[in-house]
Amino acid sequence: MTVSYRSTRGAAQRLDFPDVLLAGLATDGGLYVPDSWPVLTDREPETYPELATEVMYPFVEGTIDRSDFEAMANEAYSTFSDPDVCPLVQLDETHHLLELFHGPTLAFKDIALQLVGRLFDHELRRRDGRVMIVGATSGDTGSAAMEAVRGSERADIVVMFPAGRTSEVQRRQMTTLSDANVHAVAVDGTFDDCQDLVKAMFADEAFRSRNQLSAVNSINWARVMAQIVYYVWAAQLLGRRSTNTTFCVPTGNFGNVFAGHVASRMGLPVSRFLVASNSNDILSRLIETGELRASEVLPTLSPSMDIQISSNLERLLIELLDGNGPATAELLSTFRSTGRASLTAEQHRRLRLEFDGDRIDDHRTIEIMSEIHDRHGLLVDPHTAVAIGVAERMRESGETIVTLSTAHPAKFPDAVREATGIEPQLPGHLADLFDRVERFDSLPNDLGVVEDYVDSVRRH
């Protein structure tokens, strides 16, 4: 059986997996979703890459050989420093942390992007094609994408970041890669300026086709797909493949928690998902009130969750709207133009059956980081702390909760120092990060200059 993919807005052509992988966004502006959910098998393979193949292969079957897929999963997860890839750490009798940050760039983005980089290469080799990946980053995604694409024969990558506005760890993770196909660019502007430049490059048809422009942002289905696996893995490590578990997920673009929802659609027993937000709490408000209501983005200690419009929410909305693409498109366009949109009472009820959520502000985030250190001797990053706070506030007695830990504490040393007085240590492979030579280009916030730059670094 081959899964085919349709757009959440219902107007784009159905595609198979390789086209969805390379396209990212659908031509009608929607996101691709599979037209059916494969059912999880009962097999509980011993290693993470084997389970990854078992869970994901049905989504690509018919378009990639199983042995090729398994080889890519093996390679992708051999870059992780923990033998379990995503290990569990117990906080108390019923509360566990699932550590997703043992990959090359120390944030959970590596889990998807290490595989996606290999999938891109595999497909481009098959087609004898090439791509130029462009992206904008305010922090974690840029380095994870560059790390995933470095050394590729067939892909070049240019990542723009706002000059002087990323943390030093984040900047150095991007600027210390020496591979000829990766390019970090400091733009004289804000993150929004960088994002606008990316959008403008995609809108420039001639430039787009001359460069075979592509993106690996969080709306790419393949990224969601790769994240399904660790929900199943966590349940398996706990011996709970046939017992309900609650997952608490620090949430920004809704990609991570949506992958959990897919695991549950595939048959993983889940009590509920707790959606954890920082002060940018549009999602927890949606769950409480049934209304999407935009407000300004507030900078917080957990910057990867400083998001107002969670792009992957669209994949859940189409389900709540019973697969109606045009209705989904209309709801989102109402939201974009007025800053508000409402679910019906019935849609809201269905949302609440599966999801609950709450918010944690910066002050409380620091307190939680300090408490976790006092109680368990454990350093956690601010994103993880937000989720721990929500899990502890909302847990019911006897409920088994797995809280997703999405970044290594050393990625956010300032917050860790403020909360605990301790300087978190970078793991071995990055221990000399601050001694490495930086290499990046600086460009003005000017589309013409940036396009000339991309043309000049392209290898083909």
Ligand SMILES: *Cc1c(COP(=O)(O)O)cnc(C)c1O
């Ligand atoms: C990206 C990111 C998140 C948010 O994940 P979404 O899939 O956007 O919801 C949370 N924590 C960290 C550390 C991240 O890098």
